[in-house]
Amino acid sequence: MSSPDRAVLSLLTDIFLSFDGAILGVTLAFGAVRAASKYASTSAALNKIRDSPEVSVSDLRSLIPPSDDESSHGSIVVVRGTVEPKVTGDGNHKNNVLTSQETGEKALIIHRTQTYMYSGWKTLFQLSNGHRFLLERSMPKQGADFMRMVPFVIVDKNQRSLRSSFLVVNMDGARQPLPLTTVYNRLQPINSSPYAFLQALFFPEYPVGMLDVEKILPPGRDLTAVGICSFNNGVPEIKSCQDLPYFLSDMTKDKMILELMDNTRVIFWGGVIMGCLSVGILGFAAVRAWNRWKLRNHQREPRQRPDQSMVDDEIEDADEIPDGELCVICVTRRRIPAFIPCGHVVCCRLCALTVERRSNPKCPVCLQSIRGSMRIYYS
Structure with missing residues (x-):
């Protein structure tokens, strides 16, 4: 561990242990409350996924009959199938496929991020050791984030023709992580300027490289869609449910349930441990504060009582x-x-x-x- 890390760790330890650990107790209590809230939301998501039916694309119409009421919210279902581009009006879906500029692969979603890697010299003032110039570790900072997607549907695994049953995927408002595949990953160094030495000396940080990553969702990939299924103009459509941690995933329904069960178990016991520790630490701090208050009052009493008894004893004779x-x-x-x-x-x-x-x-x-x-x- 370097000197700056030890200094920061020592400072954080002094802060948390101040007031007889009351700050640490309050922090653990806040973590316990957050764990309880997370446990409630994760348990609710687990129950929703466990109670939702797992059906194929062809069985959606029998499970959810079409309704003329456009305001109907639909129901949560789990659909396992293959993603394919949506057919255009002329019956051709080749125009609805994206092409990666770096690899040339076909994709339905392309997510490209450009992250700048920063480094620099910073001055750390220490009274005991004087001035030290330490090389700061490289810090990734976001430079750009590009997302492109085309309309796509989910069909049964053994079905390649889009003229029969299919499920339209509505990506509007979806915030869950997507199961994308990394197809391009390159770290490009940034050429230094003639004033690189002055830049490194006077500026706390400067870019030294750029990490370019491209991820895609290729057609023909088997995925599981978990969301609210409804009919839009007679066409089945699925969109994400904000209360669920999954929308499109490589996992099956059983794997999702197992993962959520493990998460709820870890969150529950973590919240219990943090709650017990916070109660113990806050109780210890309260007892120490009460003892100090009693000791302070006890130290004040000898100065007041003898004076009164002196006057009483000496006035008598x-x-x-x-x-x-x-x-x-x-x-x-x-x-x-x-x-x-x-x-x-x-x-x-x-x-x-x-x-x-x-x-x-x-x-x-x-x-x-x-x-x-x-x-x-x-x-």
């Missing part, structure tokens, strides 16, 4: 005090405590307490340093 037993400082109250270690009894309790509270307490008679006082009882 103030009129009958002989001259030889009067305090040498105030000359109004009786001499009661003896200084330690000299043993002189020359002050009343109030004046003795005042002497003890000085930065360098000394006996008023012998000027010897004292460590405290002790009350003397005469029998």
Whole structure:
């Protein structure tokens, strides 16, 4: 681990453990709440997928009869089939296929990302070791993101003709990850300018390369569509359900259920562990704060109680005090405590307490340093 990583880790540890770990407890409590919310949503998605029927494209009409009501929302179904381009008006689907510019492969969806790789010199000020110039690790930053797609449908695996049953895929509003295949991946270095040295010296970061990645969805691929199926002008259509984590996937329904069950199990126990830890840490911090508050009040009580008891004890016999037993400082109250270690009894309790509270307490008679006082009882 490098020096900056250790410094950041030490700083985060000090922050989380401050206030007796209260910040760490609050963070774990927030994580537990987020885990509970995620567990609820994942469990709901699991139940929806488990209860949804798994049908073929040809059985959709018997399962979901066409309705003239355009406002009907349809029902969630799981359809396994092969993706094919949608047929155009002239019966030809060749024009509805995209071609990759890099590989020349046919595709229904093309997703291309260009990510710039940054690097640079940064100054890390450390009081113990002075100035250090450390090379920053390469940081990927998004440069451009291009997405192209054409209308496509899902047909049965053994069916290649689009004149029979097919299911139109509506990609509007779909946010689930798509099962795309990477066909082009290249890291292109960026040529440095004549001022590269000055750029590296004065700028905290500068681009050193560009990662160009292209992913496609080829026709003829077997996929599973999970979404809301309805009829649009008599044609079956499926669109994504925002409550589900899948829309188009390579997994079958059984694999989706198994994956969601594992996710719910991990999220549940993770939330339970974080909740128990947060309760324990927050309880420990509350007990420590309560003990400190009681200790602070206990330390204040000896300063207040003796003063009151002094006045009560000394007012009772103030009129009958002989001259030889009067305090040498105030000359109004009786001499009661003896200084330690000299043993002189020359002050009343109030004046003795005042002497003890000085930065360098000394006996008023012998000027010897004292460590405290002790009350003397005469029998």
